[in-house]
Amino acid sequence: MKSKGNICARFRRMKNPNLSDLTIKEVGELIAGKQIKATDLAKAYLDRAEKLNRKLNAYITICGEMALAQAEKVDDLMADNQKLSPLAGIPFGLKDNFLTNGIRTTAASKVLEDYIPVYDATTVSRLKDANAVFIGKTNHDAWAHGASGENSDFGNTLNPYDTGRVPGGSSSGSAAALAADMCIAATGTDTGGSIRQPSGFCNLVGLKPTYGRVSRYGIIAMASSLDTVGHLTKTVYDSALILNTTAGLDEMDATTSPEALVDYTDGIESGVRGLKIGLPKEYFAGLNPDIKKVIMDATKKLESLGAQIVDISLPHTEYGVATYYIIQPSEVSSNLARYDGIRFGNPRTAFGSEAKRRIILGTFTLSSGYYDAYYLKAMKVRRLIREDFIKSFTKVDCLLAPVSPTLPFKIGEKVNDPLQMYLADAYTVNINLAGVPSLVIPAGFIDGLPVGMQIIGPDFTEKQLYQVGYAYEQETQLYKERPKL
Amino acid sequence: MKIDIGHVAKLANLKLTSSEEKTYEKQLGEVLNYVSKLNELNTDKVETISNITGMVNVSRGDEAKPSLSQEDALKNAPKVHNGFFEVDAIFGENGPE
Numbered sequence: 404m405k406s407k408g409n410i411c412a413r414f415r416r417m418k419n420p421n422l423s424d425l426t427i428k429e430v431g432e433l434i435a436g437k438q439i440k441a442t443d444l445a446k447a448y449l450d451r452a453e454k455l456n457r458k459l460n461a462y463i464t465i466c467g468e469m470a471l472a473q474a475e476k477v478d479d480l481m482a483d484n485q486k487l488s489p490l491a492g493i494p495f496g497l498k499d500n501f502l503t504n505g506i507r508t509t510a511a512s513k514v515l516e517d518y519i520p521v522y523d524a525t526t527v528s529r530l531k532d533a534n535a536v537f538i539g540k541t542n543h544d545a546w547a548h549g550a551s552g553e554n555s556d557f558g559n560t561l562n563p564y565d566t567g568r569v570p571g572g573s574s575s576g577s578a579a580a581l582a583a584d585m586c587i588a589a590t591g592t593d594t595g596g597s598i599r600q601p602s603g604f605c606n607l608v609g610l611k612p613t614y615g616r617v618s619r620y621g622i623i624a625m626a627s628s629l630d631t632v633g634h635l636t637k638t639v640y641d642s643a644l645i646l647n648t649t650a651g652l653d654e655m656d657a658t659t660s661p662e663a664l665v666d667y668t669d670g671i672e673s674g675v676r677g678l679k680i681g682l683p684k685e686y687f688a689g690l691n692p693d694i695k696k697v698i699m700d701a702t703k704k705l706e707s708l709g710a711q712i713v714d715i716s717l718p719h720t721e722y723g724v725a726t727y728y729i730i731q732p733s734e735v736s737s738n739l740a741r742y743d744g745i746r747f748g749n750p751r752t753a754f755g756s757e758a759k760r761r762i763i764l765g766t767f768t769l770s771s772g773y774y775d776a777y778y779l780k781a782m783k784v785r786r787l788i789r790e791d792f793i794k795s796f797t798k799v800d801c802l803l804a805p806v807s808p809t810l811p812f813k814i815g816e817k818v819n820d821p822l823q824m825y826l827a828d829a830y831t832v833n834i835n836l837a838g839v840p841s842l843v844i845p846a847g848f849i850d851g852l853p854v855g856m857q858i859i860g861p862d863f864t865e866k867q868l869y870q871v872g873y874a875y876e877q878e879t880q881l882y883k884e885r886p887k888l
Numbered sequence: 889m890k891i892d893i894g895h896v897a898k899l900a901n902l903k904l905t906s907s908e909e910k911t912y913e914k915q916l917g918e919v920l921n922y923v924s925k926l927n928e929l930n931t932d933k934v935e936t937i938s939n940i941t942g943m944v945n946v947s948r949g950d951e952a953k954p955s956l957s958q959e960d961a962l963k964n965a966p967k968v969h970n971g972f973f974e975v976d977a978i979f980g981e982n983g984p985e
Contacts, residue, residue: 517964519964521963628938628940654948657943658941660943721925725926726926729926740900744966745973745975746961748964752903754902759902759904759908759912763896764916767916779936780926780931782936782937783931783935784926784929784934785936785940786934786936787929789937821915822922837940838940838941
């Protein structure tokens, strides 16, 4: 209770509130206990977001008016003694490819620089129903194409842990805004690693749910058979709280699953004793030795907590990037065909260079004479990749692997070499091809730079991933290591 | 493998400068060279997978429900005329332009 008292005192002073140790869980309890007001919280985050955005460029749009109106509603409901969702009053950043009714949504592309949606994405309306507060729309690689944030048509975002480096991508602004305490949680999309890699680069928890667990309706589509909708948080518990709100069937997205919903926080502290965790050898061969050491130390910690560590093989791993860079651009070229400048948006001349590169590649791989050799071949290899995962889960409960082959890299390091940038996705794309869920958690630091690791499970086992992540997080408390800004 | 960038750009309705065409030809040549590693795998007996959910024929009741108003649907259009989207003419006096 002592820490709560301190937080309250800080908010009463409101001169220089330290927002860095706040989680959804803590703030939810403070709001429910009427110890802080949602409007004070929203104002503190809006101030910090405005101030730090000049440095980090994490938000494309800050929506102060909407945030304050949402926060006032929470305070009114509290004054009326209503029972509210754990997300009520929580300041969120929304990736700018989530449609928000009445708030400009750009996909970080000049094509949509003036586009104001007339409806909400399902995830957005579910968060609204839970009375979350939207601080702003976060920056990202345009159309979610990229692994560094540098493909944004609105300028790149900086990594709060080292502003000379990228925060990862494509959910660059969501990761940077959260790491820099410009929100308490942020949404993201993950088609080939776009939630997980920036989470790893910014010491955050990132969930890529099972394909079909969270509705894609109202998300600006990238590659529809791979796109998943998830979120970034500081802690594992917070991630579970958000999934409780966003998961589930949606008649507006026919790929959402009727699979039963569970309370993802329930039993989160049950630990890893007796669990079999597989280490896929293909993800460690040739891995940077420093990163490897961080992850092997983490596996030892899990072992000391009672997990059994098992070596395992996913033999088609090395074909993942090649398969992904056929299927994904093919679907991109099809999804971006709708931007004709007639019904909404600017003409196709406004596309940036990475979008054009992918449209050309995808149009080619789908074109007459090449379709069988590229697209059809890739869809066959995709089956082999999914079968690797399914087979591995007959031997182990989940897998543990690195997220990125490198530490956060320097700004500009890979921008002129698309193939090198694509290879940055080597440890993440297979999970999207297979459709299975993956949870990234902070694993450690190397010279002040964050290293993440991912826990991968069978379809719809997010609850188990949270249990594993929570066990490691409680041991290490790495989320308390905040950037110095 | 080389992509005929001019032809593909036409299919994709993109206007590229000649320097863009040159850059993309080189960069995408490298990408195609990389993805050709899939040919190492014999997939003759492998079925394609286009839908990993395994769900088939997802449908809902055929019921009319509220949808976007005409006004909302036109809100972001650069040109409208009498409640319709306005587009440039695609036919000249002597047939398609």
